[in-house]
Amino acid sequence: MTRDHTLVAADLTLGYGDRTVVDGLDLAVPPGAVTAIVGANACGKSTLLRSMSRLLAPKGGQVLLDGKQVHRIPAKELARTLGLLPQSPIAPEGITVSDLVGRGRHPHQSLFARWNAADDAAVAAALEATETVALADRPVDELSGGQRQRVWIAMALAQQTELLLLDEPTTFLDVSHQIDVLDLLTDLNRTRGTTIVMVLHDLNLAARYADHLVALADGRVHAAGTPAEVLTEDVVRAVFGLENRIIADPTSGKPLMLPLGRHHVAGAVPSLAGDVAGLPPQGAGAATVLTVAGAVPDGALPSER
Numbered sequence: 230m231t232r233d234h235t236l237v238a239a240d241l242t243l244g245y246g247d248r249t250v251v252d253g254l255d256l257a258v259p260p261g262a263v264t265a266i267v268g269a270n271a272c273g274k275s276t277l278l279r280s281m282s283r284l285l286a287p288k289g290g291q292v293l294l295d296g297k298q299v300h301r302i303p304a305k306e307l308a309r310t311l312g313l314l315p316q317s318p319i320a321p322e323g324i325t326v327s328d329l330v331g332r333g334r335h336p337h338q339s340l341f342a343r344w345n346a347a348d349d350a351a352v353a354a355a356l357e358a359t360e361t362v363a364l365a366d367r368p369v370d371e372l373s374g375g376q377r378q379r380v381w382i383a384m385a386l387a388q389q390t391e392l393l394l395l396d397e398p399t400t401f402l403d404v405s406h407q408i409d410v411l412d413l414l415t416d417l418n419r420t421r422g423t424t425i426v427m428v429l430h431d432l433n434l435a436a437r438y439a440d441h442l443v444a445l446a447d448g449r450v451h452a453a454g455t456p457a458e459v460l461t462e463d464v465v466r467a468v469f470g471l472e473n474r475i476i477a478d479p480t481s482g483k484p485l486m487l488p489l490g491r492h493h494v495a496g497a498v499p500s501l502a503g504d505v506a507g508l509p510p511q512g513a514g515a516a517t518v519l520t521v522a523g524a525v526p527d528g529a530l531p532s533e534r
């Protein structure tokens with residue numbers, strides 16, 4: 230059993246009907262690392278994740294898992310290696326939390342391998358890790374958005390795959406639960422070597438948690454590399470059309486993006502960059518770039534939708 234699975238998109242073209250969303254995209258997921266995919270709304274992040282997990286067939290090119298086309302691997306076999314938490318999963322009506330999380334074990338069941346103690350242990354560990362033990366007997370459709378999101382993450386964890394793709398795992402979660410989930414995924418990566426690929430809207434959390442950051446734009450990879458290589462003022466401006474400053478996160482040293490707004494004019498008010506935590510601004514000209522007063526919207530981070 231290898232933990233160093235390779236997952237590669239080669240010249241991948243995806244779309245719906247006549248419409249092309251992803252166009253000749255090349256991407257190699259680093260094995261055993263945490264990869265975060267970022268990009269503007271509707272740029273194709275979910276479409277890419279769905280194709281990488283076999284749910285959407287390519288119009289051109291291919292997705293290769295350990296050199297094999299994922300679309301040729303039987304669903305159950307693939308699900309023992311690769312798990313997906315989709316963006317808006319739908320639970321069967323009336324299903325309880327423990328039953329839903331138990332469905333994560335289905336790929337491991339067969340005529341000869343029925344539900345056993347290992348399945349019980351996997352479900353219990355997943356409930357524990359996501360702090361959903363107390364919800365185990367509750368119907369999923371009665372939960373809050375954040376509780377439900379944690380239950381879906383528990384189901385993905387119970388599947389115990391060596392590759393885990395998650396589409397916006399922090400959706401609906403308050404700030405401390407966001408950190409809990411990202412810490413949990415990091416822990417899974419560091420202790421078990423699980424390869425994690427997740428779509429995140431919060432660029433700062435993406436930079437803080439990812440080993441490898443991928444920025445998508447126009448159906449292709451605009452930039453890929455370490456957070457320091459990818460989370461730059463130029464990339465944020467090109468990918469999101471957003472004026473911004475990048476400073477060093479005082480706790481992690483990772484890049485921290487300060488949104489300044491879409492419309493900006495030089496000469497109005499001083500840059501924010503030098504004021505934050507007393508840190509010197511990074512990047513050429515940061516100290517002299519100025520914004521229009523009021524052009525820095527409250528809560529303008531892309532994650533806050």
Ligand SMILES: Nc1ncnc2c1ncn2[C@@H]1O[C@H](COP(=O)(O)OP(=O)(O)OP(=O)(O)O)[C@@H](O)[C@H]1O
Pocket residue numbers: 245250268269270271272273274275276277
């Ligand atoms: N099932 C579908 N049928 C037709 N078009 C679709 C379908 N799913 C997505 N699209 C379109 O494909 C494009 C990319 O959608 P996708 O969900 O991949 O974007 P995204 O980057 O994940 O966006 P967001 O950040 O808003 O979640 C969008 O224009 C969307 O309207």
